[in-house]
Amino acid sequence: MLKNILVALLMSAMIGRIVPLCAQDRSMADTLKTMNLHEVVVTATRTEKLLSSVPMPVTIINQQQIRQMGSLRLNEILQEQTGLAIVNDHGQGIQMQGFNPDYTLILVDGEPLIGRTAGTLELSRIAVGNIKQIEIVKGPSSSLYGSEALAGVVNIITENPKETSGRLSMRYGANRTSDLTGSINLKKEKLGLYAFANRYGTGGYDFTPTVFGNTVEPFHSYTFQSKMNYDFSQKLKFKMSGRYFLENQQSNFDIGTLQQPQYIGGKGLVKDFNFNPTLDWLVSQKFKVQFRYYQSRYETNSTLNYYTDNQLYEQTFFRQTFQRPEVQAVYFLNDKNIITSGVGTIGESVEATRYEGIKRFSTNYAFFQYEFIPVKKLSMILGGRLDSHSSYGSQFSPKISAQYQWSEKIALRGSVGVGFKSPDFRQLYLNFNNAVAGYSVFGSEEIGAVLERLQQQNQIAEILLSPNEIGTLKAERSIAYNLGVKIVPNEQLIWNINIFRNDVSNLIENQVFARRTNGQNIFGYRNLNRIFTQGFETDVNYRINARFTLSAGYQYLLAKDKEIINQIERGEVFQRDPQTLITTRVTL
Numbered sequence: 001m002l003k004n005i006l007v008a009l010l011m012s013a014m015i016g017r018i019v020p021l022c023a024q025d026r027s028m029a030d031t032l033k034t035m036n037l038h039e040v041v042v043t044a045t046r047t048e049k050l051l052s053s054v055p056m057p058v059t060i061i062n063q064q065q066i067r068q069m070g071s072l073r074l075n076e077i078l079q080e081q082t083g084l085a086i087v088n089d090h091g092q093g094i095q096m097q098g099f100n101p102d103y104t105l106i107l108v109d110g111e112p113l114i115g116r117t118a119g120t121l122e123l124s125r126i127a128v129g130n131i132k133q134i135e136i137v138k139g140p141s142s143s144l145y146g147s148e149a150l151a152g153v154v155n156i157i158t159e160n161p162k163e164t165s166g167r168l169s170m171r172y173g174a175n176r177t178s179d180l181t182g183s184i185n186l187k188k189e190k191l192g193l194y195a196f197a198n199r200y201g202t203g204g205y206d207f208t209p210t211v212f213g214n215t216v217e218p219f220h221s222y223t224f225q226s227k228m229n230y231d232f233s234q235k236l237k238f239k240m241s242g243r244y245f246l247e248n249q250q251s252n253f254d255i256g257t258l259q260q261p262q263y264i265g266g267k268g269l270v271k272d273f274n275f276n277p278t279l280d281w282l283v284s285q286k287f288k289v290q291f292r293y294y295q296s297r298y299e300t301n302s303t304l305n306y307y308t309d310n311q312l313y314e315q316t317f318f319r320q321t322f323q324r325p326e327v328q329a330v331y332f333l334n335d336k337n338i339i340t341s342g343v344g345t346i347g348e349s350v351e352a353t354r355y356e357g358i359k360r361f362s363t364n365y366a367f368f369q370y371e372f373i374p375v376k377k378l379s380m381i382l383g384g385r386l387d388s389h390s391s392y393g394s395q396f397s398p399k400i401s402a403q404y405q406w407s408e409k410i411a412l413r414g415s416v417g418v419g420f421k422s423p424d425f426r427q428l429y430l431n432f433n434n435a436v437a438g439y440s441v442f443g444s445e446e447i448g449a450v451l452e453r454l455q456q457q458n459q460i461a462e463i464l465l466s467p468n469e470i471g472t473l474k475a476e477r478s479i480a481y482n483l484g485v486k487i488v489p490n491e492q493l494i495w496n497i498n499i500f501r502n503d504v505s506n507l508i509e510n511q512v513f514a515r516r517t518n519g520q521n522i523f524g525y526r527n528l529n530r531i532f533t534q535g536f537e538t539d540v541n542y543r544i545n546a547r548f549t550l551s552a553g554y555q556y557l558l559a560k561d562k563e564i565i566n567q568i569e570r571g572e573v574f575q576r577d578p579q580t581l582i583t584t585r586v587t588l
Helices: 002-013 026-032 063-069 072-078 425-429 445-456 562-569
Strands: 057-062 084-088 092-096 104-108 132-139 154-158 163-174 177-188 189-201 219-231 236-254 263-284 287-306 314-336 338-351 358-376 376-388 394-404 410-421 431-434 439-442 460-463 475-487 495-504 508-516 520-526 530-543 550-562 574-576 584-585
Touching: 026 084, 057 063, 057 072, 063 072, 063 132, 092 104, 092 530, 092 550, 132 475, 189 236, 236 445, 358 425, 439 445, 445 520
Parallel strands: 104 154, 439 520
Antiparallel strands: 057 132, 084 092, 132 154, 163 177, 177 189, 189 219, 219 236, 236 263, 263 287, 287 314, 314 338, 338 358, 358 376, 376 394, 394 410, 410 475, 431 439, 460 508, 475 495, 495 530, 508 520, 530 550, 574 584
16 A cells, blocks of 8 residues: 555656755754754754754764775775774675674665675775765664664765866775776756766785785776756756666685695676666745655676686676665754655565575555754654565664753763664575585575475484474564763864663574584574673864864773573573583673
8 A cells, every 4th residue: 555655656746866855944953953063964864954953873974084084995984983893794894883784774875775795785885086975873773764774874975966077086006906086067057967987996915825816806896976966946856866886806716625726716797786866846945845766786796617627616696676766755843843754665686596586575664753842952853664574574663862952062862762674685585505615504484495305315414493493584673772972162172972772682693403414504594582782982073273183982892692691690501621621600
């Protein structure tokens, strides 16, 4: 029903895209403004809002900071930020508040990037030459963005068409590393055009010359992005953007032994394409509507051959598609009350070497948000989102946030929200056998039939976990608490302190389900007991002048399994001294 209503709305008003809404009236911005901080953010509330009035942990990295860093790719920028950690697991991903990369949603202009490998989205795919601003929202944002936003959201906002101009830059460094970037802006009356291109590559390098293959193999990538804006009138504006990424990779490694090496080599290809038109309609001074459509496709291909005879060793492919039409409306009741709501539908599919056939997901969703100022110094946000998924049912994710302006220099803020993460294609449908490394991994929908077939073939030595007893995977859910203070003693100094805790239930992990007769393990996925992450983070920024800024930060983090803690407290966990062989109970 929701899908039919949505399609009808889109057909009647031209399908479009919606990242940030038009700016609030100056009177509204002044009313919501609570500190002398003028940066505008859109990710935390899906509407343009002064950073000073956002009641949740938000970090802004502006264009000037990005250029001063001298970074070439997104991962290089994020690894410099407080409370974030870059982890290497099937690529470079981001860890936030103790959660692995697959719990953080990565957006480009408000739209999600797809193409995760084992849950990790390779951040080096993103060039930085056209980034206008990066917004980082810490804590669950499922009330606005749904699954994958359990830990937080990183939104990369790129340049828009403005005054006519052009820019060209080039860098060359060690290991034949090169970066060439160019952009052009054209603006004339109602029409604006923007084009960006980047070529990045390296000859590779090797830290272990005695081992076959390089530490980093040669590769080169290309990024193209274009935007077009056309203002039909002051009330009706159309935007359209597209992005294309292409990367060629080389691979060389040894699958043999030291006495009998077997050299493997080949090439890989990565493609990433997305397209999204947007229609902004200012119905009245108090009512705005946006229509958007987003389509993305991610594809990889890899061919590996034996060096000795050039015979095929392995050929793999992966194709993922994502499409989403959405309608969002914002109603300004007055300068102290703003209502945002929207509906949408998502269609996803995956076809890959490690999946049997084409797998598909569909999700219908609706969200709302109410921003209000009940008293002079207090601003609050109430919101929630309902997701109805084809594979795991429905999830409702509410959230409440508040900020109290204690004085002109001190603001207190806090939020409580529910986050969720749905089982992904890998956790449900993966069918992967690594005979060389000696293990297999199967999704929860596949492992039951696989174990039954292997038992009939007398290939199973032991069943450790029964898929029938475990049942189907459930969506992971968290309740998160963030409490913080922002201190601005003067225009040069900003000090943020944030305490957080995330209580997670139905955590999805892979475990050994069975052991083959040849000793190889068979892994599957299941929901585990509850875990939590908690800690605090602080950062200080001091602006010496327009050219120099000093910043420092620190994070303390604890992550534990509640069931293990309960077992230790009950005295059920033991340890044995390897020297004396004396067994004792483990304490916390």
